[in-house]
Amino acid sequence: MTHRLNDRVIWLVGRVALRAQKVIGEQLDGVPQRKQHYGILASLVDRGPAVQAQLAGRLQIDRSDLVTFLDELEAAGYVERQTDPDDRRRKIVAATPAGVAVLERLDTLVHAADDDLLAPLSTKDRDTLVRLLDRLLPDEDR
Amino acid sequence: MTHRLNDRVIWLVGRVALRAQKVIGEQLDGVPQRKQHYGILASLVDRGPAVQAQLAGRLQIDRSDLVTFLDELEAAGYVERQTDPDDRRRKIVAATPAGVAVLERLDTLVHAADDDLLAPLSTKDRDTLVRLLDRLLPDEDR
DNA sequence: CCTATTTCAGTGTTACTGAGATCG
DNA sequence: CCGATCTCAGTATCACTGAAATAG
Numbered sequence: 001m002t003h004r005l006n007d008r009v010i011w012l013v014g015r016v017a018l019r020a021q022k023v024i025g026e027q028l029d030g031v032p033q034r035k036q037h038y039g040i041l042a043s044l045v046d047r048g049p050a051v052q053a054q055l056a057g058r059l060q061i062d063r064s065d066l067v068t069f070l071d072e073l074e075a076a077g078y079v080e081r082q083t084d085p086d087d088r089r090r091k092i093v094a095a096t097p098a099g100v101a102v103l104e105r106l107d108t109l110v111h112a113a114d115d116d117l118l119a120p121l122s123t124k125d126r127d128t129l130v131r132l133l134d135r136l137l138p139d140e141d142r
Numbered sequence: 143m144t145h146r147l148n149d150r151v152i153w154l155v156g157r158v159a160l161r162a163q164k165v166i167g168e169q170l171d172g173v174p175q176r177k178q179h180y181g182i183l184a185s186l187v188d189r190g191p192a193v194q195a196q197l198a199g200r201l202q203i204d205r206s207d208l209v210t211f212l213d214e215l216e217a218a219g220y221v222e223r224q225t226d227p228d229d230r231r232r233k234i235v236a237a238t239p240a241g242v243a244v245l246e247r248l249d250t251l252v253h254a255a256d257d258d259l260l261a262p263l264s265t266k267d268r269d270t271l272v273r274l275l276d277r278l279l280p281d282e283d284r
Numbered sequence: 285c286c287t288a289t290t291t292c293a294g295t296g297t298t299a300c301t302g303a304g305a306t307c308g
Numbered sequence: 309c310c311g312a313t314c315t316c317a318g319t320a321t322c323a324c325t326g327a328a329a330t331a332g
Contacts, residue, residue, distance in 0.1 A: 004184040005201075009268070010162045010255050011181060012275040015202060017159030018299090019278065020152045036322095039153060042146040053289065059147075060157060062323060067291055089289045089331045113152050120277045126151070129274045133154040135262045136161065160323090178298095195313065204299060209315055231307045231313045 020117055027113040032076075033106055036061060036069050041078060041095055041103040049094035051084065078102055162259055169255040174218075175248055178203060178211050183220060183237055183245040191236035193226065220244055 005011050024035055039059050044050065047058070052070070056063040070093060073079040078099035084090035095103065118126050147153050166177055181201050186192065189200070194212070198205040212235060215221040220241035226232035237245070260268050 004188050004249060005181060006276055007272060008252055008256055009260060009272060009275065010166050010252055011177070012272065012279075013155060013159045013162050014177070016275050016278050017155050018202065019280075020155050024152050035153070035156070039147060046146050051289085060160065062325095063290075064292080064325085065323070087289085087332065091290070107146060110150055110152055114150055117278060118151060121274065125274055125277075128270065130149060130151060130154065132263065132267055132271045132274070133151065133158050134148055135267075136158050136259060137154075138161075193313085204301095205314075206301085206316080207299070229308065229313085233314070 016117075020113075023116050024110065024113040027109040027116075028106075031106070031109065033102065036065075037073055037078075038103070038106045038110055040066075040069055040073060041099050041106070044079065044093060044095040045100055045103055049092050051090045051092055052081075053090075055093060073099065076102075158259075162255075165258050166252065166255045169251040169258075170248075173248070173251065175244065178207075179215055179220075180245070180248045180252055182208075182211055182215060183241055183248070186221065186235060186237040187242055187245055191234050193232045193234055194223075195232075197235060215241065218244075 021035075028034060036059075039061070040055065043055060043058055050058065052066060053063060055061075056066045059066075061069070070079060070081065074081060076098075078096055080094050080096055081091045082094070084092050118129075121129065163177075170176060178201075181203070182197065185197060185200050192200065194208055195205060197203075198208045201208075203211070212221060212223065216223060218240075220238055222236050222238055223233045224236070226234050260271075263271065
């Protein structure tokens with residue numbers, strides 16, 4: 001009870017996320033891609049192509065915002081949108097080879113940002129933190 | 143390397159913070175106070191009165207935004223601003239008895255939100271998570 | 285006709301920036 | 309005159325809302 005704020009995860013995680021945002025912002029400074037571009041490419045590469053609505057659900061990005069991010073990635077040649085032959089309302093999104101390449105460059109930066117953020121923790125503690133945070137996400141997001 | 147996004151704390155913590163924000167939003171629905179009001183009151187009560195700039199630093203709230211939140215809390219009678227007699231540029235902010243009371247009501251809601259967010263974790267794991275997250279914050283924020 | 289999907293425009297929220305006012 | 313503090317107005321970022329367009 002002495003330090004309420006340090007005992008409330010709701011508060012703590014917001015603070016840490018704010019700091020994380022700054023750190024990743026520094027790493028991506030001057031790079032035309034952002035956190036969300038990284039997330040989209042990573043999801044497409046690691047988990048395969050997806051229909052936009054699925055992809056939005058997977059990443060918990062608003063379907064509306066996803067349109068914009070995909071527009072940007074498509075314009076840069078990093079993803080492709082193809083109409084689903086089985087249901088022409090849908091568009092299947094996939095990463096291009098150039099997208100895979102840029103993802104790997106971005107991942108280096110994101111990894112560096114992680115190292116920065118996690119500097120106070122040992123390797124073991126980092127793993128524990130990842131595992132615990134992961135369990136807080138709804139199943140469909142994993 | 144199979145699931146990049148689940149291994150990057152920068153990404154994970156953003157997702158969790160987003161979920162946390164929703165959960166606390168639900169708990170505070172209909173309550174005129176917000177997360178930041180809670181944070182301010184908790185800091186003032188648990189760590190004592192402070193000059194605005196210090197308080198902003200402690201909470202990592204922008205000094206500019208703090209003005210607005212304090213205006214609201216002061217109008218409601220939950221905090222008082224007094225000019226520092228030693229330096230009349232400064233204003234010392236303190237919680238009033240009414241502020242202490244409302245903090246305790248808010249804390250119940252925040253605690254409930256935490257329980258909701260942390261539902262998948264055991265008590266022990268929750269403690270571990272709090273401890274790890276806390277270590278990621280710069281010293282001056284604790 | 286109704287539903288699902290993508291897209292677009294507008295809104296709300298939250299944090300930040302820069303400059304003015306006051307005071308030491 | 310300089311620097312610190314608080315305040316105010318405007319900007320930027322990011323997520324959300326609601327509806328149009330297209331198609332099953």
